[in-house]
Every structure is written in C-alpha cells, then in structure tokens.
C-alpha cells in the first residue's frame with residue numbers, strides 16, 4: 001500500500017515536472033522580461049493573416065507596433081480620406097489578445113503625404129494651414145484609438161545629423177520653424193491625455209546628436225510641452241553602440257526625468273556599406289552579434305528604472321528592412337530569430353540572466 005502510494009506520488013511529481021518543462025519550452029521572450037518591461041515587435045497586418053506567424057507573435061511579444069500602416073502617408077493618403085483598415089486590424093488583434101500597442105508615428109518628414117504641404121496651385125502652404133492640417137491629422141488618428149494605444153511616437157527624427165545644424169531642414173521646419181514639434185505634442189495630448197508621448201530618433205548615442213536631442217527635449221520640458229519619453233530607435237550593429245556610449249545616453253536622457261524605450265531594435269551584422277562576398281550568416285557574425293545583444297540587454301536590465309519597453313523592428317531574419325538598406329539586396333541577419341523563426345544563439349543569451 002505504502003509502496004503504491006509512493007509510486008502514485010512519484011508519478012504525480014513526474015507529470016508535474018513534465019508539465020513544467022513543457023511550459024518552460026513554451027515560454028517566450030516576453031515571459032523572461034515580464035517583471036522588467038514589455039517586449040514588442042513591429043508587424044504588418046499581413047502577419048496576422050497567417051496563423052503560424054500570429055502565434056509566434058503571441059508567444060514571444062506582449063506589445064506590437066505597426067511597421068508602416070499608421071504612418072502619415074499610408075493612413076492619410078488624401079486630405080479627406082483615411083485608410084484605417086490595416087491599423088484597425090492591428091489594434092483589434094492587440095485588444096483581443098491583451099497586447100499593448102505603441103503608435104508610430106504622428107509627425108515625420110518621411111512617408112508624409114505631399115498634399116499636407118501644398119495647396120491646390122502646387123505652392124507650399126502657410127504655417128497656419130500646415131499646423132491646422134497637422135492638428136486635424138493627429139486628432140483624428142489618436143482619438144480613433146484612444147484607450148487602445150498606450151504610447152505614441154509623436155515626432156520622429158526632427159534633429160539633424162549634420163554637426164552644424166540643429167533641426168533637420170524638412171518641410172515641417174521650412175514652413176513652421178521649430179514650433180511644429182511643440183504643437184504636435186500638444187495636439188496629441190489634447191486628443192488622448194493618458195497616452196505616453198515620445199520623441200523618437202536614431203543615432204541617439206552619438207555624442208553630438210545626443211546633445212542636440214537633449215537640448216531639444218530640455219527646451220520642450222522647460223516650456224511644459226507634454227513630452228513624456230524618448231524612443232531610442234536602436235538600429236544598431238555588432239560594433240555600435242559601445243556599452244559606455246549607450247549608458248551615457250541613457251543617463252543623460254534620464255536626467256530630464258523622462259522615460260526611455262528602445263523602439264526599433266535590430267543589430268546589423270555589417271559595419272560597412274559594401275556587398276559581402278558571402279551571403280550567409282557567418283560564425284564570426286553570429287559570435288559578435290551574440291556579444292552585442294548580451295551587452296544591450298545587460299544594459300537595459302541595469303537601467304530598468306528608466307526603461308519602459310523594448311521593441312524589435314521586424315520579427316525574424318526571414319525579412320528585415322535591413323535586407324535593402326543601406327545596401328540594396330544585401331541580406332542581413334539582425335534579429336533574435338532565424339529565417340525559420342527559431343531562436344538564434346543571441347536569443348539564449350538574452351534570456352539567460
């Protein structure tokens with residue numbers, strides 16, 4: 001009797017540990033970071049129509065961003081016409097599955113519709129007209145998803161890359177001067193006072209650009225403009241940034257009392273703009289990438305009190321915008337999952353802490 005009771009208990013224990021192991025292997029990236037920050041990914045509506053891809057998203061990520069469909073031109077191609085379909089599908093998927101949504105992006109010089117800047121005669125519009133159009137655009141988009149999109153990249157890439165220029169010489173800047181930035185944040189805040197509002201940019205660790213971004217954000221914050229956070233896009237490579245420049249950037253931005261997210265993370269395996277002789281993912285690239293991802297996530301965890309989210313730009317090495325940028329047709333391997341959606345070596349490092 002005792003023996004059989006023991007047997008029963010051992011069988012139960014065995015079953016529990018098998019179940020625990022199964023659960024262990026079902027764990028996705030987001031689960032390891034559950035108590036730290038959401039882990040997100042940029043997707044297209046098409047991903048959601050394929051059930052294997054949709055379950056892959058749900059397994060590893062608890063936040064999503066539209067790669068393109070919420071940008072100004074795709075969502076608002078003509079003054080009196082919006083294209084809500086793709087954005088609605090993404091928000092609905094998130095709502096049904098309990099995912100967070102980061103909205104991207106409300107005011108950008110790129111992928112902005114031409115009509116926004118010109119009148120019927122083809123002349124540039126006045127500052128008043130442009131700001132009215134911007135206000136209407138932001139109000140329409142933000143209100144539609146109020147309460148469903150918790151954070152917005154309000155202004156994207158307004159700071160110049162040229163050492164001697166502060167703001168990018170875009171049509172926004174040419175027509176409105178610096179003011180369009182503060183207005184964009186105010187319009188977004190009017191439309192959804194609960195949304196977390198981001199300034200988003202790249203090369204945010206470069207000391208020259210970092211100081212310009214800091215100067216811009218400080219000025220906005222001092223003027224009580226509702227900018228709550230900075231998005232470091234995180235289009236990085238196996239060599240860049242260094243851990244010291246990343247830490248210095250995080251500390252400088254955090255000193256403004258704002259939150260930080262990594263909004264478009266990928267780690268290019270290339271450090272030049274040349275077409276390589278070999279097209280495959282080499283073991284040297286694999287090792288360097290593993291080391292870089294390890295450093296990045298060590299840093300994110302170290303600064304967890306400031307970092308409120310990390311979003312990857314694309315799902316896996318099956319397809320990345322870096323396959324065509326900056327070198328057209330150069331296959332890249334920038335993500336944590338390979339072309340078969342399997343975890344790469346870097347993945348196992350990122351979850352091992």
Ligand code: GLA
Nearest residue numbers: 067104156202233235264321
């Ligand atoms: C920038 C934008 C993104 C995306 C990438 C390239 O970082 O913010 O929306 O267009 O470029 O895919």
